[in-house]
Amino acid sequence: xxxxxxxxxxxxxxxxxxxxxxxxxxxxxxxxxxxxxxxxxxxxxxxxxxxxxxxxxxxxxxxxxxxxxxxxxxxxxxxxxxxxxxxxxxxxxxxxxxxxxxxxxxxxxxxxxxxxxxxxxxxxxxxxxxxxxxxxxxxxxxxx
Amino acid sequence: xxxxxxxxxxxxxxxxxxxxxxxxxxxxxxxxxxxxxxxxxxxxxxxxxxxxxxxxxxxxxxxxxxxxxxxxxxxxxxxxxxxxxxxxxxxxxxxxxxxxxxxxxxxxxxxxxxxxxxxxxxxxxxxxxxxxxxxxxxxxxxxxxxxxxxxxxxxxxxxxxxxxxxxxxxxxxxxxxxxxxxxxxxxxxxxxxxxxxxxxxxxxxxxxxxxxxxxxxxxxxxxxxxxxxxxxxxxxxxxxxxxxxxxxxxxxxxxxxxxxxxxxxxxxxxxxxxxxxxxxxxxxxxxxxxxxxxxxxxxxxxxxxxxxxxxxxxxxxxxxxxxxxxxxxxxxxxxxxxxxxxxxxxxxxxxxxxxxxxxxxxxxxxxxxxxxxxxxxxxxxxxxxxxxxxxxxxxxxxxxxxxxxxxxxxxxxxxxxxxxxxxxxxxxxxxxxxxxxxxxxxxxxxxxxxxxxxxxxxxxxxxxxxxxxxxxxxxxxxxxxxxxxxxxxxxxxxxxxxxxxxxxxxxxxxxxxxxxxxxxxxxxxxxxxxxxxxxxxxxxxxxxxxxxxxxxxxxxxxxxxxxxxxxxxxxxxxxxxxxxxxxxxxxxxxxxxxxxxxxxxxxxxxxxxxxxxxxxxxxxxxxxxxxxxxxxxxxxxxxxxxxxxxxxxxxxxxxxxxxxxxx
Numbered sequence: 184x185x186x187x188x189x190x191x192x193x194x195x196x197x198x199x200x201x202x203x204x205x206x207x208x209x210x211x212x213x214x215x216x217x218x219x220x221x222x223x224x225x226x227x228x229x230x231x232x233x234x235x236x237x238x239x240x241x242x243x244x245x246x247x248x249x250x251x252x253x254x255x256x257x258x259x260x261x262x263x264x265x266x267x268x269x270x271x272x273x274x275x276x277x278x279x280x281x282x283x284x285x286x287x288x289x290x291x292x293x294x295x296x297x298x299x300x301x302x303x304x305x306x307x308x309x310x311x312x313x314x315x316x317x318x319x320x321x322x323x324x325x326x327x
Numbered sequence: 328x329x330x331x332x333x334x335x336x337x338x339x340x341x342x343x344x345x346x347x348x349x350x351x352x353x354x355x356x357x358x359x360x361x362x363x364x365x366x367x368x369x370x371x372x373x374x375x376x377x378x379x380x381x382x383x384x385x386x387x388x389x390x391x392x393x394x395x396x397x398x399x400x401x402x403x404x405x406x407x408x409x410x411x412x413x414x415x416x417x418x419x420x421x422x423x424x425x426x427x428x429x430x431x432x433x434x435x436x437x438x439x440x441x442x443x444x445x446x447x448x449x450x451x452x453x454x455x456x457x458x459x460x461x462x463x464x465x466x467x468x469x470x471x472x473x474x475x476x477x478x479x480x481x482x483x484x485x486x487x488x489x490x491x492x493x494x495x496x497x498x499x500x501x502x503x504x505x506x507x508x509x510x511x512x513x514x515x516x517x518x519x520x521x522x523x524x525x526x527x528x529x530x531x532x533x534x535x536x537x538x539x540x541x542x543x544x545x546x547x548x549x550x551x552x553x554x555x556x557x558x559x560x561x562x563x564x565x566x567x568x569x570x571x572x573x574x575x576x577x578x579x580x581x582x583x584x585x586x587x588x589x590x591x592x593x594x595x596x597x598x599x600x601x602x603x604x605x606x607x608x609x610x611x612x613x614x615x616x617x618x619x620x621x622x623x624x625x626x627x628x629x630x631x632x633x634x635x636x637x638x639x640x641x642x643x644x645x646x647x648x649x650x651x652x653x654x655x656x657x658x659x660x661x662x663x664x665x666x667x668x669x670x671x672x673x674x675x676x677x678x679x680x681x682x683x684x685x686x687x688x689x690x691x692x693x694x695x696x697x698x699x700x701x702x703x704x705x706x707x708x709x710x711x712x713x714x715x716x717x718x719x720x721x722x723x724x725x726x727x728x729x730x731x732x733x734x735x736x737x738x739x740x741x742x743x744x745x746x747x748x749x750x751x752x753x754x755x756x757x758x759x760x761x762x763x764x765x766x767x768x769x770x771x772x773x774x775x776x777x778x779x780x781x782x783x784x785x786x787x788x789x790x791x792x793x794x795x796x797x798x799x800x801x802x803x804x805x806x807x808x809x810x811x812x813x814x815x816x817x818x819x820x821x822x823x824x825x826x827x828x829x830x831x832x833x834x835x836x837x838x839x840x841x842x843x844x845x846x847x848x849x850x851x852x853x854x855x856x857x858x859x860x861x862x863x864x865x866x867x868x869x870x871x872x873x874x875x876x877x878x879x880x881x882x883x884x885x886x887x888x889x890x891x892x893x894x895x896x897x898x899x900x901x902x903x904x905x906x907x908x909x910x911x912x913x914x915x916x917x918x919x920x921x922x923x924x925x926x927x928x929x930x931x932x933x934x935x936x937x938x939x940x941x942x943x944x945x946x947x948x949x950x951x952x953x954x955x956x957x958x959x960x961x962x963x964x965x966x967x968x969x970x971x972x973x974x975x976x977x978x979x980x981x982x983x984x985x986x987x988x989x990x
Binding site: 236239240242243246254257258260261262264265267268269270273284285286 | 394395398399400401475477478479481516517519523524525526527544545548551552804874877
């Protein structure tokens with residue numbers, strides 16, 4: 184049986200000082216910084232894309248809500264207009280409230296300031312948006 | 328060496344597999360990106376993007392006071408994507424029950440190869456909710472505008488109606504379709520995997536312009552109410568009433584019978600949708616005598632007081648014998664109008680002559696459209712003098728052989744009322760865009776048709792017709808009125824001769840006669856029973872005019888109907904009661920009693936009211952215990968009895984007000 188002899192040679196290199204490689208160090212920093220910048224950019228892009236989509240959802244929802252409210256407003260105006268139908272008011276006033284058309288002497292408009300010309304023209308037209316402020320003609324009076 | 332060969336073999340195998348994998352991937356990518364690129368792109372777009380067409384929104388039609396007469400509201404329309412329908416029969420059956428479309432029709436639609444089919448458009452809210460709850464695959468909703476007329480039949484002939492695609496088919500909807508329809512928009516919506524939209528690119532809808540009309544919904548209602556009552560009473564086949572402002576040509580109200588509801592216009596026959604006020608030509612009968620008299624006055628060939636022999640009510644005109652309704656002897660021109668004498672009118676026309684009479688007829692707007700801003704206007708039938716027969720002048724003088732529309736007649740009467748200006752009638756005052764502002768505004772446009780002198784003479788004559796003539800039944804409570812009745816025989820289509828049973832009764836006039844605020848025409852076609860204009864048309868004029876003038880706050884100009892006020896004295900209560908209960912005077916009387924606590928309501932010295940306003944005079948009269956009869960408006964200018972006279976309590980005092988300074 185052959186005998187193998189291993190001679191252990193202890194290498195002591197503690198006192199060997201590795202020469203600093205300034206170039207590779209700089210490259211390392213540059214790569215790290217560039218990587219960081221890339222990652223930050225990527226993160227910012229991702230974040231803003233995410234926010235863009237989120238704001239998109241919110242804008243779409245708000246627009247839908249606005250459309251719904253606008254439509255509701257239109258429908259309510261149409262309903263109000265329907266409720267202001269003179270025929271409906273007339274029949275309700277007569278049937279439900281027992282009102283009658285006033286005789287000529289019962290209805291008089293008083294004015295402190297005499298007008299320059301006799302007031303015989305129809306009521307002054309108003310802009311549609313002002314219409315809701317206009318009182319409806321009170322052509323009916325309570326029956327005594 | 329053996330090991331190296333084995334290693335190389337493995338490496339080559341791996342490279343081959345990777346190459347194969349890369350080739351497969353590459354081929355797949357080639358097919359996806361090159362061969363099927365368009366298809367997948369389309370699929371992706373369909374999944375991620377939706378393009379919605381936005382229908383234009385029609386403008387609103389308002390009355391003169393800003394009340395909506397026609398508006399558009401969003402409603403649901405239901406459509407199907409046939410590819411996505413799983414059970415055709417069940418879907419069709421369910422939908423048929425919910426939306427009221429026959430099942431067979433639905434199966435035909437749903438089985439089609441089209442990408443999109445309408446199931447039913449413009450559902451009502453209940454139907455839409457029911458379909459939505461059914462959650463049928465392949466069935467979707469689309470919002471669409473629907474025209475809605477909130478006042479239903481009110482002013483339907485003026486407003487008109489629209490078809491399912493919101494296209495105007497009649498009235499103002501048709502005439503102003505280009506202005507009020509707006510332009511459609513489009514929106515591209517991007518959606519995520521869950522179908523939620525997160526971004527949209529819009530081509531916005533251009534809203535249509537709004538119309539502000541001259542119609543007053545309350546006057547229109549009065550007109551239509553009286554038309555309905557008259558239709559019931561006379562059982563006529565047709566009725567028209569037009570109320571106009573004689574000083575501008577603005578149409579305040581225009582109603583017809585039969586009428587229709589524009590919300591469901593398809594349920595009515597075409598006859599009901601005709602605006603008879605502008606589209607019905609008829610022989611005017613005696614109302615046309617206004618034109619005859621105007622022509623004679625204009626030519627200086629007659630005077631209201633001039634006497635004319637009516638030949639016992641018979642005249643022979645080129646072989647044609649014409650009888651008056653009564654054997655009139657000598658009548659003044661005023662009496663000819665009051666009594667509606669045909670012989671008298673014919674004699675006036677004969678003085679004028681064919682050419683000049685035809686010229687005056689044309690100047691007063693007959694034989695050509697009035698150019699009112701409504702579709703379907705008839706021009707009437709007025710032949711030039713060159714085509715008249717020898718007896719035409721006589722026929723036309725009494726309103727035969729000539730065709731007119733109600734609007735032409737009321738326009739002519741307005742000219743008499745306003746002093747001779749023939750205005751172009753109109754219905755739309757302004758076309759107003761919500762963003763661009765006022766697009767157009769109608770100005771009154773008129774031309775002098777008769778002189779002011781002639782107009783004044785005619786006003787006097789027509790007032791006489793109401794006070795002492797054939798139109799006594801049109802005498803208003805509180806207002807003076809002027810007008811002319813007409814009763815025309817209709818031509819029997821079978822015989823081609825004048826019918827003995829079919830008539831058109833009419834009345835054209837204005838009120839108050841002293842300062843006209845409205846002019847009006849009432850035309851009743853084929854009434855059953857009473858058929859004279861003075862019997863059935865004049866009372867309708869009275870009913871409408873009284874209500875309209877009162878609504879317009881026109882001051883009464885007839886003293887006997889002026890408002891009266893009286894002070895009510897609280898009844899003296901017994902001493903016991905006074906001691907037992909604290910005084911409880913009704914709120915309305917408290918003020919009056921407090922005003923004159925110590926008056927014994929004995930003899931009252933009449934105060935001097937001159938220069939005071941109606942309010943001041945009313946309050947002072949109440950204080951002093953006098954009954955006030957006020958006439959006119961403005962400041963008090965005259966009173967009877969005069970200031971200083973003594974009167975018993977409750978006596979009447981008449982005070983005339985005027986806005987003009989009188990010396």
